[in-house]
Amino acid sequence: MEEDTNLRTVGCRLEKLIPDAQTVSDIRMVVQRVHEATIQSTSLLNLHVRRCIHDGVTLDGIFNGNWITKAFQEVTVGDKAPSVDLELSKTKRLLMPDIRRVNRTGLTQLMQANANMLETVGHNNCWMHFQRRVHSHVQIHLGLPEAEYKALSSDERKVRKMQMFRVAHDLLRKPSDTLTSDACHHDWVRSERTRLQIDNAVGEWNDKPLLYHLKMKQKAHRFLFRQVMMKKIGLI
Numbered sequence: 001m002e003e004d005t006n007l008r009t010v011g012c013r014l015e016k017l018i019p020d021a022q023t024v025s026d027i028r029m030v031v032q033r034v035h036e037a038t039i040q041s042t043s044l045l046n047l048h049v050r051r052c053i054h055d056g057v058t059l060d061g062i063f064n065g066n067w068i069t070k071a072f073q074e075v076t077v078g079d080k081a082p083s084v085d086l087e088l089s090k091t092k093r094l095l096m097p098d099i100r101r102v103n104r105t106g107l108t109q110l111m112q113a114n115a116n117m118l119e120t121v122g123h124n125n126c127w128m129h130f131q132r133r134v135h136s137h138v139q140i141h142l143g144l145p146e147a148e149y150k151a152l153s154s155d156e157r158k159v160r161k162m163q164m165f166r167v168a169h170d171l172l173r174k175p176s177d178t179l180t181s182d183a184c185h186h187d188w189v190r191s192e193r194t195r196l197q198i199d200n201a202v203g204e205w206n207d208k209p210l211l212y213h214l215k216m217k218q219k220a221h222r223f224l225f226r227q228v229m230m231k232k233i234g235l236i
Helices: 021-055 065-074 086-095 108-142 146-151 154-172 183-196 198-202 210-214 222-231
Strands: none
Touching (some): 021 086, 108 154
8 A cells, every 4th residue: 555645743722623622521530630640650660679779679670661650650649549569669658758649540550651651771781781770880880090091192092992982891791701901900890790780680590691681671771789889989
């Protein structure tokens, strides 16, 4: 079927698209409720991640849309009693006790869609940026002072940059891989790799690279704590 090149997208007010005033009012009401529930649930999730990391509580469900809907249920009210995550309820009780809870009746599919979106965004942020954050961490600890770096020649800077990438690679390598950075950095790599507990986060490597494990949603949450451990001694 040939594409219709005469098709256009035209913006217009909702009242012009839908002439029935009651329908317009209902749509506006639903949009407002969904927005408020989303704002409150994402605030709850933010606080929950921070509390769990601080208290050493597992974050197994943080990249699971079905679990994330529990955050929407915590900040809303409805006729049916939802399934409850006790730790999430504890975060809400301790840190968000007085929020106004909107009615979720009729919003189930919309909340699930937003929960699935948050799952994707959160997981993608973790696996796409973790290696870059490790490289920034290496730069903070092993990078030269600005004056010394500027004094290097162009070729020396290239060598230095490559060395920092190799150190970051060594931090994230499989245990069976050979170290690629200069020997002067090997002790730091080994001690920092142990401190960040990279192997514990991965579990069974199965001869797969770190990125493979970061993309596994059942594992990715383990690396959130590693990011906090890096941030405590350097801004990422």
